Amino acid sequence: MYTTPGGRMAGERPTAYWTWQLELPTGDVVRSSVDAVLTVVFLLGREHLAVAVPHMTVRAGTVSAEFAVHGSSLAENAARIAEELQNAGGDSSDRGVSILTDCVGTWVDADGESHREPLLTRVRAEAQDGRLSIAVAAFGDAFLPWDLSGAPQPAVYQRNAPRLAAALAAITVALRSPIHPGDETALALPTAGGAVNRLNADGEVLDLTVPLARLTSNTPLFVPTHPSDDQMVFELLGSPEGPVPVAFTSLDILIERLGTAQPWAAVRAERFITLMDRLGAPPVRLDPPVVPDARRWMADDVLAYEEEFSRG
Incomplete structure (x- = not known):
């Protein structure tokens, strides 16, 4: 930071x-x-x-x-x-x-x-x-x-x-x-x-410091994941600087940005941010905007992964 x-x-x-x-x-x-x-x-x-x-x-x-x-x-x-x-x-x-x-x-x-x-x-x-x-x-x-x-x-x-x-x-x-x-x-x-x-839906300037200020070590973050049969795999999202770890301060925001089929996990803020630091990842981005045409998980994608895991 x-x-x-x-x-x-x-x-x-x-x-x-x-x-x-x-x-x-x-x-x-x-x-x-x-x-x-x-x-x-x-x-x-x-x-x-x-x-x-x-x-x-x-x-x-x-x-x-x-x-x-x-x-x-x-x-x-x-x-x-x-x-x-x-x-x-x-x-x-x-x-x-x-x-x-x-x-x-x-x-x-x-x-x-x-x-x-x-x-x-x-x-x-x-x-x-x-x-x-x-x-x-x-x-x-x-x-x-x-x-x-x-x-x-x-x-x-x-x-x-x-x-x-x-x-x-x-x-x-x-x-x-x-x-x-x-x-x-x-x-x-x-x-x-x-x-x-950046502006909110009402045309007001966003206070981008609020999510950071509200975080405590036990604050739950909602993090996009990748389907896996034996371990939790956090997904990185694309950005101008390359793939970055992201987290959302509410499940509603995650669904709004990534869709209803997006796999996710609730993780304590301290645990997730510390893990990303240890892995050498870029700083975690909170509630990032997602371009409308970005690829999103669909229900059929998740079902296909589950079927593949069950066969394995």
């Missing part, structure tokens, strides 16, 4: 993310991909959303390595990283390239004071078959009109949201690709120029 700019605990998950798709020029896929990522980082840096890059993780084929970014020349850094990776045996010809860069950045509070965050933005890229997909994620609530407790923060928003909007616009121009706002996250809804807070 980490403290968001507004002071709430939000976990190591992005508030919102945006993607761009572009064709790679012929030639060195690694160098072209790294050059595009460094361009994005540079444009984030112009708005102080990426004031430092601790490292860049690049995978090409079966080789993965971390690289430091030196100096200010994007082309020289891209050429150096591509050469070092190639010398290490990296081959992107058939298995593609993936890049991950976490960025230190600054946000500005209501009094105009800047604060340095160890993870304010993240840039992720995937190259395959001549196409490159780049995603930028922003963390914390400084870019939102309301903080995560649902309180308005006009001064914070006015000092930070324009910087994010300017960076997203600059990236769109530099990559010569339209911006695609990501899906709704547990914290916000991305737009083409930033992000807005």
